[in-house]
Amino acid sequence: FYFIDQSQSRTKLDISHKDKIILGVGAIIYRKGFDLVIRALPKVLQQPGLEATKFYVVGGQGAEGDYRAELKQLVTKLKLNEHVVFAGKANNNELVDWYNAADVFCLSSRGEGSPNVLTEALACGTPAIACDVGSVNEIMSSEPNLGQVIKSDDVSELERALASQLLANIDK
Numbered sequence: 001f002y003f004i005d006q007s008q009s010r011t012k013l014d015i016s017h018k019d020k021i022i023l024g025v026g027a028i029i030y031r032k033g034f035d036l037v038i039r040a041l042p043k044v045l046q047q048p049g050l051e052a053t054k055f056y057v058v059g060g061q062g063a064e065g066d067y068r069a070e071l072k073q074l075v076t077k078l079k080l081n082e083h084v085v086f087a088g089k090a091n092n093n094e095l096v097d098w099y100n101a102a103d104v105f106c107l108s109s110r111g112e113g114s115p116n117v118l119t120e121a122l123a124c125g126t127p128a129i130a131c132d133v134g135s136v137n138e139i140m141s142s143e144p145n146l147g148q149v150i151k152s153d154d155v156s157e158l159e160r161a162l163a164s165q166l167l168a169n170i171d172k
Contacts, residue, residue, distance in 0.1 A: 001123035023102035027062025033108035099124035
């Protein structure tokens with residue numbers, strides 16, 4: 001995992017260069033907390049300059065089941081169909097472009113050990129918002145300016161952290 005110019009990665013993945021991109025990667029299961037980002041998105045979208053924010057979920061069914069139907073119902077209920085994209089599974093060699101295309105990586109998990117996806121995103125230079133589970137705090141405090149560690153399962157804190165991170169990079 002390494003840095004690639006954001007514009008190059010977005011072109012390769014056919015992602016708009018104008019949108020602000022939040023990325024979530026992992027099995028689409030309840031424990032990964034993708035629903036938390038979806039619940040936080042309406043308030044993020046209300047921020048001036050963040051109206052064109054999209055949440056891309058890269059992943060598929062996991063060993064703990066498949067939470068896609070519930071997530072898609074939530075997206076429809078919150079009228080976020082144009083702002084949430086279920087991109088499907090990606091091979092490891094494709095993930096480098098996903099991380100580099102994003103403005104922020106979000107690890108919204110309710111539980112983790114040592115999350116590889118977090119270290120992969122950070123290795124690409126993508127700032128992260130990560131819930132304080134498993135070894136997240138240790139990873140995020142290993143260097144300055146990697147992003148923010150927030151409480152797990154706290155939509156309000158997630159709203160603030162995502163908006164803050166996206167607004168900090170508004171001119172990128």
